[in-house]
Amino acid sequence: MRRTLVYGAALLAVICGAAGVGADDGTGADSVKVTLDTIWVLVAAMLVFFMNLGFATVESGFARAKNCVNILSKNFIVFAISSLGFLFLGWGLMFGDGTGFMGLKGLWFLTGADNSPATGDAYKGVYSAISWTGVPLLAKFFFQLVFCGTAATIVSGAVAERVKYISFIIFSFAMAIYIYPIVGHWAWGGGWLSKLGFCDFAGSTVVHSVGGWAALVGAMMLGPRIGKYGPDGKPRAIPGHNLAMATLGGFVLWLGWFGFNPGSTMAANPTAISHIVITTNTAAAAAILSATATSWLLLGKPDLGMTINGCLAGLVAITAPCAYVSVASSLIIGLIAGVLVVLAVLFFDRRHIDDPVGALSVHLVNGIFGTLCVGLFAEKSIAQAVGGVEISGLFFGGARQFVVQLIGVAASALYVLVTSFITWLVLKLALGIRVSAQEEIRGLDIGEHGMEAYSGFQIFITQ
């Protein structure tokens, strides 16, 4: 009883303390809003952070047992690399005030002037592009950081089972420092694309396509895994070693997306976050069904790998338009995304672009599709109430937005293709990007790390 009283008193003190801070700022209501918004933004960011586990398990499940340690290592280290890269310079380039191309102020270590959580005209600082959200600077930073980490980790899947560990680590650093933040500045940091009216609510282009283009260049420069194509040039199946782990990852990513999309409001706005949760979930559900149906009809059996990829495809596709479209539209977007992802997997296989986990089909193809969906399905009333912008898509009377979305897709493609090509090329010349054939055959776990994922088990693999 006494203990309860003590706790009660402590709680009361905290509440009064919070109110006291509010009184300094002017009104108590503002302070409560800042507190709630901050909690929402941080919880959402933590969900997005959790997606690292999703990527780790999806990718390692879809790969072979002999490369499992390597894939898990890549996924673990990539978030550490992005955290530091984004802190050193990435954040400043993305959100610092500057030109239409890149940020110039407050570049290093978040050292620019800032008086968050002040917003609008009250904001006095150098990160004005993100001053619309009333949360402390470090909450903004953490939320944006986990997005940067997601873009970097997308590359990991497409280059899996053959990339050199050290080259991948350095490429991830490049992603966090100058590939992701520049496109991010254009779209979200007050750059030229945002001035043009380009809309990408939670990052179909900024996060997923950017990661996808970088992954495409990596996969093409590495070439296919040994044994992926027969002497006749036909693709061969290289089955993943643990679909239980891949399924776990699929669910973790799905959960993480409830932070990714609704969290991008960066405010606990009840109408907006509820709307976005439902558009996000509806698109995922529709895409799961359409991807499963497509694989069933096209390939003869309902392929679990395609079902999981379908879910992710729907989530990526709804990422840009989640705050601008109706729930009915999100259903249509999801249905199309699920079909697209299966066709894209078959397409890349035939083009001899070896992508062991389907990262290109999920993040690149559906990232582009989702971005264009803003220009097709956006409805003015929803965009205004949920997304805070006045736009309408082609199907709802606005042709201009579609053109703007196309420009955004093309510009980000060009920038990422060029910069990631140069980065991969320099790495190739300096360190090499692919492990030796002998190492690839025995597995990167032993070659790169000198250890196995399933010590004590006999793994029967002949490819």
Place this chain on the structure above:
Amino acid sequence: MKLIIAYIQPEKLNDVKQSLYRREVYKMSVTNALGCGQQRGYHEMYRGVDIEVNLLKKVRLEIAVNEDFVEPTIQAIIEGARTGNIGDGKIFVVDLLECIRIRTGERGKVAIG
């Protein structure tokens, strides 16, 4: 009747199967094996501590054949499994005393073929 036992590199199994098929040898048993020969395994580390001799992953093939098929089978395995590097594997040929097909009770050459 002979029993041909071969230890090969796992990634060569597909090539060996194909060269066996070309010589009309369709029946085989394949199991997972661990072992080492001249290479003496490989080196591994676990959390900073050495693990010295590790057995390498191999595949063991067992094929029972009649006399006419002994040479073609050996040639097929060599053709499919040879890279010229240490670790390509070995083939053992042993006499087979009897062979019985469980379903019919047939014995000897008919049971193998």
